Amino acid sequence: MNVSTRCPTAATIIRRRHVAAGGRILFVMILRYSPSSPFARKVRIAGSVLGLADEIEVRETDLNDPADPIRVQNPLGKIPALVLDDGTVYYDSRVILEYLDHLAGGGRIIPSDALARFAALRMQSLCDGMLDAGVLIVYESRYRPADKRVDGWVGRQSDKIARGLAALEQSPPPLDPVPHVGQIALACVLGYGDLRLGGRWRKDHPRLVAWHDTFAAQVPSFAETKVEA
């Protein structure tokens, strides 16, 4: 891709463009991400299914480096964050998915029909909450010294994931030809369960295993964004 790979600061992000095959001028957005972030994976899959992948330059983020510009780009210091060509930064993953859907014409990964829309948004909220719980479990052992860990806290987060999985197993969602935000988020939950939580979700959730496999077969960017455990 014919764009600078220099690490930007907020002040240096100006209009970036490159000429794609076919002579089309694209304004390139920069996605601050890490390969293992399930929230960033939502964005990468959404960009791909919407045909916007060429317009998104992915740039790795070091969340532990105080000098990384992510803290300027997103005061929360979290990824994903999408830096637009005029320097505007959108975060979090829900806002970015809505923005990408808007860029792609709207109604593609966030249904226009009210009933379908709120069902998809609710499913995304459930799955994002399960991801928040999973990330907190990982951070508990990554950032907190062993003698300061509280089992009850980890158990509380695990229970959220277990209840979410049980609800989804009971009535697995359909899978639209273009997956909606809830379906994309669910695939990322299951992928994160494989990556960070030992794939334990698979044992008692055969319908979700089947759903996962169908999603993987139907959406190539799911495999393309997979990180091996």
Ligand SMILES: N[C@@H](CCC(=O)N[C@@H](CS)C(=O)NCC(=O)O)C(=O)O
């Ligand atoms: N609600 C946010 C959650 C994002 C999030 O938790 N990202 C993690 C990485 S997977 C992060 O940046 N953690 C760093 C931190 O919490 O300081 C979203 O949907 O984007």
